[in-house]
Amino acid sequence: MLRIALPNKGRLAQDARSLFDDAGLEVRTSGARALTASLGGEFQAIFVRAADIPEFVADGAADAGITGLDLVAESGRDLTDLLDLGFGRCRLAVAAAEEAGIDAPEAIPASARVATCFPRLTRRYFEGVGRPVEIIPLTGATEIAPHLGIADVIVDLVSTGSTLRVNGLRELGTILESSARLIAAPATVEGSGAASTTRRALEELTEALGSVLRARGKRYVMANVPRDRLDVVKRVLPGLNGPTVVDILNGGAYVAVHAVCDAATIYRTIADLKTLGAEGILVTRIERLMA
Numbered sequence: 001m002l003r004i005a006l007p008n009k010g011r012l013a014q015d016a017r018s019l020f021d022d023a024g025l026e027v028r029t030s031g032a033r034a035l036t037a038s039l040g041g042e043f044q045a046i047f048v049r050a051a052d053i054p055e056f057v058a059d060g061a062a063d064a065g066i067t068g069l070d071l072v073a074e075s076g077r078d079l080t081d082l083l084d085l086g087f088g089r090c091r092l093a094v095a096a097a098e099e100a101g102i103d104a105p106e107a108i109p110a111s112a113r114v115a116t117c118f119p120r121l122t123r124r125y126f127e128g129v130g131r132p133v134e135i136i137p138l139t140g141a142t143e144i145a146p147h148l149g150i151a152d153v154i155v156d157l158v159s160t161g162s163t164l165r166v167n168g169l170r171e172l173g174t175i176l177e178s179s180a181r182l183i184a185a186p187a188t189v190e191g192s193g194a195a196s197t198t199r200r201a202l203e204e205l206t207e208a209l210g211s212v213l214r215a216r217g218k219r220y221v222m223a224n225v226p227r228d229r230l231d232v233v234k235r236v237l238p239g240l241n242g243p244t245v246v247d248i249l250n251g252g253a254y255v256a257v258h259a260v261c262d263a264a265t266i267y268r269t270i271a272d273l274k275t276l277g278a279e280g281i282l283v284t285r286i287e288r289l290m291a
Helices: 010-022 050-058 069-075 119-128 142-148 162-166 193-215 227-236 263-275
Strands: 003-007 036-039 043-048 064-068 080-084 090-097 113-116 134-137 153-158 169-178 180-184 218-226 244-247 254-262 279-285
Touching: 003 010, 003 050, 010 050, 010 064, 010 180, 010 193, 043 050, 050 064, 050 069, 050 180, 064 069, 069 119, 069 169, 069 180, 080 193, 090 142, 113 119, 113 142, 119 134, 119 153, 119 169, 142 153, 153 169, 162 169, 180 193, 218 227, 218 263, 227 254, 227 263, 254 263, 263 279
Parallel strands: 003 043, 003 064, 113 134, 113 153
Antiparallel strands: 036 043, 064 180, 080 180, 090 153, 090 169, 218 254, 218 279, 244 254
16 A cells, blocks of 8 residues: 655645545545545555655655655655646745845845745755855745845745735746645656555556546537538537547437537637537536546
8 A cells, every 4th residue: 555645734735635535535534633544545645744745755654745846856855756736836936125126146146145945946046046145044934034134035935926026025036836746756666576566556646646637627528510510510629639429319410529628718619519500518527537
């Protein structure tokens, strides 16, 4: 049974649980404060801090884990990125106070103090741009550092940038684009012999989660359309590999077409089908979409 390290709190924790639920791996705990849980009876979850998950996975305490790419990169551990889960999107950004008059990372004064919760990534970044700075490690609330005189510049996670603007900070550049990832140790991914059982289970988990992610934002469309308009229907319903066309019993001039479409354009798809004379249009959500 695979042991999966999951975030114990916050938005990442909520989104990870939702993903497992949608994949048919319901998170079943003995209580709200339980440190472990069953994932649909197939896997075991352990709940730890998101920042500790790279260490748990790299050290073999967990076979796989879900955490932010920013935390994986900051850990410096050798880990394999198996799947971009799409949620928790943010960027690790460099920012300075508006009144400082700094408009680019290259304009940051030599020996400037940089406050951050990501000292490893911050140091590597400034070495890369050739700016010698003093790293001030913090565990949170970096936005206030320039106003208290603790630092001249900050490096912090940004989603929309509104928090920076509210605190009078100007974004200067991006160090890393991040999102939640399914990770594992290379030895687990490449396992052979007895370890191959774990590797296969990990492949099955990756495919299960991936199928849910592929289905999000898609809809399954079914409609009865005039047979003589099939050439146009193929443009309206391109699907993944073209629409499926099925004869209707006693349908005569009509055939049934089925296709997977983007949810974002479903309104226009339905309108186009009606213009073609389609009848019995049905749109449903998709739970899984296998590659």
